[in-house]
Amino acid sequence: MIQYDTNERQFEVITTLDGLEDLLDKIGDGVAALDFETTSFTPQTGEVRLAQVCNKDVYAVIDFFAIGGFASVAKWFEDAAWIVFHAGFELRWFQYAGANPTCWDVGHLRRAIEGGGHFTLKKLVGWELGIEMSKEQQASNWSAPELSDEQLLYAARDALYTWDAWEKLKKRSDAGHMRAFNLLDGMLTAVIEMEETGLVLDRSVHQDLVDKWELLAVDREAEVRKMITEDEVANLNSGKQLSDFFSKIMPDHILEAWPRTEKTGALSTANDDLKQVGALVHGTPLQDTLILLSERSTLQKYISSFGTGLITRATMDPNRRVHARYNIAAAITCRFSSSAPNLQQIPRDRDFFGERLSVRRSFIAPEGKQLVSLDYSGIELRVLALLSGDEQLLDDMINGDVHLEVGSHMAGRKLDKKITADKEIRQSAKGVSFGIVYGITALGLSAAMKRSYEEAQSYIDFWASRYSKAFAFRDAVQTEAFDTGGYIRVIDGGTIWMGKRPSITKCANYPVQRAALSIMASAIIRHHETVVDLRSHGRDIRMASTIHDALIDEVAQADAQAALLAMKADMVGGYKDIFPHAPTDRLVEGGIGPNWGQLEDVEV
């Protein structure tokens, strides 16, 4: 039984080429909502069965099986601009059919107004239209020769609601919102390119790495088992079982000092906490056990998160590549997220059980090619300086060294960057400055640094006096949020819903993180245009990844230098788009190399 609202608009079903031509003529070079139903998730393995279109004049469902297929008419859609939910999906089908129509993602407009996040059409329709949407037909069989009335109706409604939601959002948006929208939406084609390019995984190199981790893990397991039997703790992965065990055997004074988990109050088994408790029983076998447990946990993390899972993904791919998703504006601040797999969390190179570990070396440029990568240096502190107009912070960022300044205060003397001990102080000063960008309190900083409250407070005081405008910025943001009932206006023109009484920590960080994203978004848009242009001139160059403040291209050996220069120009350009008068000295750094772990620094 089909549930029709009596006021609901009636759609027509298009089953002929003439009918499609008439429909598209009516839309002309105007704007309409569009949604596809397809027989699979990818154009390589399926077909577009239905397209639903809707605006104030038209409301129709096109049956491509009846009119002889989608591919031959895909170009007909290039005159209009299409409003789509999750436009990357529809765009892929168009591109596969050799068409490139304008697609605007309605979700990006929502994110430009409210801030980013992950949501379905059903959610959006609930928020914007107050309608409870049924999605029961979504997984139905779109290959069937005859589609049921229910199938057609539910398909049609997706376009109707997409259109209504777009109209509603347009009414709520101003010029700033549209600027932010264009920034987010403008990244669509670049993102499709990065997702399609992926990164080649050298499976044998990576397997060797995983084998090493396995050996090290087996060794730790055996050592721990000399101290903790299987009867005592059946599964060493289980924090709960470990907590129960230690609660039983440890003396009260140790248990009192043992950090607890947040929700259940169990003994924390976080690595830092295991080591900290270990220090309380310094020199005992128990300390050894706790250290071994933390080492085992690290190895377990690497094996499960960065091990054979990646190899399997590469093996499944015809080109032995790992393809991640880059989800535009998935974070509140509209930063990207990456998923399936998350290539934005591949470990950095580090010392690892006496060796230099590089997981990133497993991601290679294929024969005859190079990876080219640049990142913005210190972008968040730079952005904070620019947003707050803090000349001292900007000057230290560009002509001096913020972390050395803060470190010198901490040490009570002038630090020398060439001395190892001073480098360590500088490193911990870096942590202080980052903490401050995140809005840390003296209490939090003292815990993080394992220093007294007074000492932590003195670092914050120093920071607040040297960079007073930057430090005061958070309060201005909070005042704005209170005044507007919870919205702040960010640098690219968009707004973010902060909640009615946002914390000072969020106020300190959101505008900064957002501005960094705005810069990168602009750079990505520029760079994709550049890359398409270079390709049309015979260069072999593709965008491959973005990791928040970094870009990676995969480029033919001969084109690597040119790609690097182009990337630099685009990243500097993106920065100047957002902060036109800001200095660009020492803005980007990076290099060229055979894999992600060996990018030789190049002066740019």
Place this chain on the structure above:
DNA sequence: CGAGAACGCGCG
């Protein structure tokens, strides 16, 4: 049996 909470940890 599956969904979701809790914990923990990789990245910027």
Place this chain on the structure above:
DNA sequence: AAAGCGCGCGTTCTCG
């Protein structure tokens, strides 16, 4: 109020 921001994901465990 929420205790330093933002993510995704693997594992364990509980709940229905």
